[in-house]
Amino acid sequence: MEFFDSISKTFLDFGSMLEVLPQLLKTGLVNTLIISISATIIGMVLGMLVAVMGIAQTRWLRVPARIYTDLFRGLPAILTILLIGRGFSGISQDIFGPSPYPLGIIALSLIASAYIGEIFRSGIQSVEKGQLEACRALGMSYGRAMLLVVIPQGIRRVLPAMVNQFIAIVKDSSLVYFLGLLPLERELFRVGQDAAVLTGNLSPLVAAGIFYLVITVPLTHLVNYIDQKFRTGRRKVTPPTSGLKEVTELETSAQGGRA
Amino acid sequence: MTATKEFHGSSLELTNLAMAYGDIEILHNINLKVAPGTTTCIIGPSGSGKSTLLRGINRLHEPKRGDVTVNGSSILGDRPDDVRKRIGMVFQHFNLFPDHTALQNVALAPWKIKGMNRKKAEDLALARLAEVGLAERADHRPRDLSGGQQQRVAIARALAMEPEIMLFDEATSALDPELVKGVLNLMASLCQRGMTMVVVTHEMGFARKVADQVVFMDEGEVIESGTPDDLFNHPKSARLRRFLNEVL
Numbered sequence: 001m002e003f004f005d006s007i008s009k010t011f012l013d014f015g016s017m018l019e020v021l022p023q024l025l026k027t028g029l030v031n032t033l034i035i036s037i038s039a040t041i042i043g044m045v046l047g048m049l050v051a052v053m054g055i056a057q058t059r060w061l062r063v064p065a066r067i068y069t070d071l072f073r074g075l076p077a078i079l080t081i082l083l084i085g086r087g088f089s090g091i092s093q094d095i096f097g098p099s100p101y102p103l104g105i106i107a108l109s110l111i112a113s114a115y116i117g118e119i120f121r122s123g124i125q126s127v128e129k130g131q132l133e134a135c136r137a138l139g140m141s142y143g144r145a146m147l148l149v150v151i152p153q154g155i156r157r158v159l160p161a162m163v164n165q166f167i168a169i170v171k172d173s174s175l176v177y178f179l180g181l182l183p184l185e186r187e188l189f190r191v192g193q194d195a196a197v198l199t200g201n202l203s204p205l206v207a208a209g210i211f212y213l214v215i216t217v218p219l220t221h222l223v224n225y226i227d228q229k230f231r232t233g234r235r236k237v238t239p240p241t242s243g244l245k246e247v248t249e250l251e252t253s254a255q256g257g258r259a
Numbered sequence: 260m261t262a263t264k265e266f267h268g269s270s271l272e273l274t275n276l277a278m279a280y281g282d283i284e285i286l287h288n289i290n291l292k293v294a295p296g297t298t299t300c301i302i303g304p305s306g307s308g309k310s311t312l313l314r315g316i317n318r319l320h321e322p323k324r325g326d327v328t329v330n331g332s333s334i335l336g337d338r339p340d341d342v343r344k345r346i347g348m349v350f351q352h353f354n355l356f357p358d359h360t361a362l363q364n365v366a367l368a369p370w371k372i373k374g375m376n377r378k379k380a381e382d383l384a385l386a387r388l389a390e391v392g393l394a395e396r397a398d399h400r401p402r403d404l405s406g407g408q409q410q411r412v413a414i415a416r417a418l419a420m421e422p423e424i425m426l427f428d429e430a431t432s433a434l435d436p437e438l439v440k441g442v443l444n445l446m447a448s449l450c451q452r453g454m455t456m457v458v459v460t461h462e463m464g465f466a467r468k469v470a471d472q473v474v475f476m477d478e479g480e481v482i483e484s485g486t487p488d489d490l491f492n493h494p495k496s497a498r499l500r501r502f503l504n505e506v507l
Contacts, residue, residue, distance in 0.1 A: 134354035134413075136319060138368040138420060139344035148371060149356050156358070243437040246405055250392045250441050 028191035042109035047116030072114035104176030124154035268455030269423035276325035300466035303476035347417030387415040407438030
């Protein structure tokens with residue numbers, strides 16, 4: 001019994017959870033969302049650039065894209081965040097002021113863009129070759145064809161993977177605390193962690209964890225939902241039509257100027 | 260039956276055309292003359308280079324040697340995109356844009372490439388769809404159309420660019436058998452209306468009936484060419500006789 005008591009005191013002390021709740025909501029949640037959403041948006045823009053470079057016909061675009069991807073995917077997130085957050089703090093101070101927040105977002109964006117670039121690339125490359133060919137045969141340039149026809153199809157296919165990536169970014173956003181944030185800049189993890197240190201009790205961290213789950217779990221289910229919808233399509237089930245009916249219909253409709 | 264605008268098919272000539280993928284030469288010294296407003300059917304066994312030949316004509320694949328002339332002037336020095344605006348192509352697997360309606364599929368190129376305004380491009384697209392009997396299906400997406408209907412949309416899409424020459428790459432090979440005739444009839448009607456067409460096909464009946472000229476290819480070369488009567492009734496080469504024996 002004593003064991004369960006100490007477990008519940010350590011993890012499920014509702015008193016200290018309630019105490020930290022306003023901060024988790026007003027500071028932690030808001031900052032976590034700001035960091036994750038901005039990193040995702042910047043990451044998608046950069047990622048699309050990396051993806052398009054990665055499938056370009058000239059090696060001079062492909063190779064840099066490859067190196068960029070290998071670099072930011074291959075390094076531990078925390079290392080990238082520290083190198084960029086500390087390394088560029090001088091420049092950042094001139095532009096953004098003393099807060100390390102913007103650099104944290106940029107570091108997360110760079111990491112995200114490497115993954116997102118790969119997601120976009122695989123999506124774009126999964127579009128049937130005939131699509132590009134049909135565009136080219138109509139007289140479209142490569143760029144036009146990609147922009148108007150191929151890339152939109154590719155993006156649609158990777159939406160589930162993109163939501164997964166956002167979930168990963170939400171979790172990684174906790175790492176910016178290494179850069180030393182001002183009290184009002186703290187995200188969920190840091191708010192929970194600070195309260196945990198103050199109370200000597202892990203319950204605030206559990207509360208922070210619940211907040212993460214509130215963001216990520218619905219998204220996971222959204223992914224499954226989107227995925228299923230894409231698999232089965234939005235197509236209404238209609239009874240089969242006889243091909244002969246179509247033949248008659250076409251014969252009786254406008255005859256294409258047939259003499 | 261409304262009289263529709265006649266097409267202005269151009270002449271096409273291939274001179275010593277050679278095509279290669281990497282180091283492997285697929286086509287060797289192809290010579291071919293297509294008079295304006297006529298239909299040339301290309302027949303031959305698989306792997307003979309028929310599709311590659313079409314790709315050389317609109318430069319989806321760049322020729323290695325030789326020349327392609329349209330209306331007497333070489334197109335190899337022109338911008339490929341400009342060449343392809345003048346030469347329409349229809350594919351075996353339709354290659355319609357799945358996230359566009361039939362109307363949008365046809366209107367896209369006139370709108371975005373020819374710079375027509377959107378309304379005008381859509382009016383044109385609707386007219387082209389009506390010609391192929393699909394005005395009522397204009398707002399359907401490809402997945403809600405049968406193969407025959409999809410191929411008609413693809414033909415309308417190519418025609419909307421007002422090409423001088425149309426290339427058909429086994430356009431009926433992926434269709435359900437009862438829908439083949441309708442698409443072939445549509446192609447024949449283009450021919451009657453003055454379009455210059457180069458048709459790669461396995462439909463010998465179509466070649467016999469519609470073609471002005473039939474070309475038999477094998478192993479990257481033109482083995483025999485002439486009128487349908489020449490090739491189907493009086494084949495000269497052993498290879499063509501053997502091929503006809505297998506397919507007829």
